[in-house]
Amino acid sequence: MMQRKLQWLVLLSAVPLTFGFAQFKPGLTPVAKELKDGFNSIKPDDGRKILAYLAGPECEGRGTGEPGYQKATEYVAMQFKKAGLKSVMPDGSFFQFNDFWRVGVDTKSLAISSDTYKVPTKEIGVSITGNVDVSGEVVVVYLSGKAAALGDDMKSQIEGKVVFLRNDSTTRGIERSITALGPKAVVSITSNLPVPGFQGRASDPGTANARAGRLALRPEEAVKLIPNGTDLITNPGKDSVKVSTSGVSVTLRCTQIVEKIKVANVVAKLEGSDPLLREEYVGVGAHLDHLGRRGDVIYYGADDDGSGSTGLIQLAHALSKNPIKPKRSVLFMAFYGEEMGLLGSRFLSDNSPVPLDKMIAELQMDMVGRDSDGAQNGDPNRMDKASENTDTIRLVGSKRISTRLDDIIQEMNGSIGFRFKYDAEDVYTRSDHYNFARKGIPIAFFFSGFHADYHQPTDTIEKINYDKIASTAKLAYLTIHKLGQEAGPLPKIQKSGGN
Ligand SMILES: [Zn+2]
Known part of the structure; x- marks a missing residue:
């Protein structure tokens, strides 16, 4: 079943499940x-x-x-x-083909580097597929608990910068308030590095309106790029929103690949x-x-x-x-x-x-x-x-x-x-x-x-x-x-x- 559009926090039961299956009783009505x-x-x-x-x-x-x-x-x-x-298809087959677009990341293109450190490619995650090619100063943003939306007063700190975002907040949609303040790019700081995968589209996503990609780093790699950010990334304290400049510029690169293929429904009749x-x-x-x-x-x-x-x-x-x-x-x-x-x-x-x-x-x-x-x-x-x-x-x-x-x-x-x-x-x-x-x-x-x-x-x-x-x-x-x-x-x- 298709996931609903809105993502909810799913709490998994810690109780071990047992799978003993009852046999179905024979129905009361005999089959003709x-x-x-x-x-x-x-x-x-x-x-x-x-x-x-x-x-x-x-x-x-x-x-x-x-x-x-x-x-x-x-x-x-x-x-x-x-x-x-x-078969019900004109070609006599059981396949009804349609065009389909695979959107992924050229992993060779992935790069995050500063003047003093280059992150190994295999340590770069991709949390949103898309193109990235920017340089800018890093601002670290930390969100926790019930962090509220970031206000316009933070615009001067975030606009035109590369945001390293560690989001531990439970407030849904808060990341949008960061994007609204006009950063050049957002890099997710997470211990769970997302693996670049393919996404499917029913129509040509084109290159012109490809959405901005988002890269991701583990905290250990992030602090190698911005040694001053160690505290903020690893030990941010109790504030629900914390923003801090780093004085370090980084370059980010990621290229999206779009591949047109055919996929099929299997269809046949009795x-x-x-x-x-x-x-x-x-x-x-x-x-x-x-x-x-x-x-x-x-x-x-x-x-x-x-x-x-x-x-x-x-x-x-x-x-x-x-x-x-x-x-x-x-x-x-x-x-x-x-x-x-x-x-x-x-x-x-x-x-x-x-x-x-x-x-x-x-x-x-x-x-x-x-x-x-x-x-x-x-x-x-x-x-x-x-x-x-x-x-x-x-x-x-x-x-x-x-x-x-x-x-x-x-x-x-x-x-x-x-x-x-x-x-x-x-x-x-x-x-x-x-x-x-x-x-x-x-x-x-x-x-x-x-x-x-x-x-x-x-x-x-x-x-x-x-x-x-x-x-x-x-x-x-x-x-x-x-x-x-x-x-x-x-x-x-x-x-x-x-x-
Ligand atoms: Zn499903």
């Missing part, structure tokens, strides 16, 4: 005989094998535009092919069995990308959204294995760039390979492999316990456009036995289904909830509840068959999926 083969073919152990690849070392966290994402797309296409799905209704579609999606590799750290994204991608593959095999196929066609979609702002689903929904007015519903599986735990969406008033969520899943948005979709899912759940939660409408805009909702297509977003590993390198496969992924795929399987039996489009309660 003609649907049993496919239904029973969805097995947690198959999900385990699929996810071991997608969230394993080979795919390196599936960062859009990175080699690991490329491998993941080839794997999903291979699985779709094995499941007998058909043809419906009814000669008329097969012109209509049920869409089912998951995002294949995650945060990828940053330096030596891999963000595996086992739950986010390796779990949904796994469910998508299991669903494709199950639907195609069953002798009776759904009456309406099913469009399978594994999206790129979700974590960068729902890029792949936006592109697909704006350039759909099948007519979107013939898509009667879209089901999204994003984070369906964990037992909800800890603060939900960063809210300390909504604390979940994993042990109480082994058999829960959230339905998001399923009543917004057509309540009929929610009714069908409820009914089908009679054979699964999930306990549904309807308490996560705050994430309605944060996954790919939203791009279909904005076109007025009824959607349902399956989401098992937040946990302490959300968007951390620790979102790994050994914490996954494979029963839950399989049960989600089974629920989608029954829902898709049931949607095939609907006489016409689902009755809508409003025209658009907007808030």
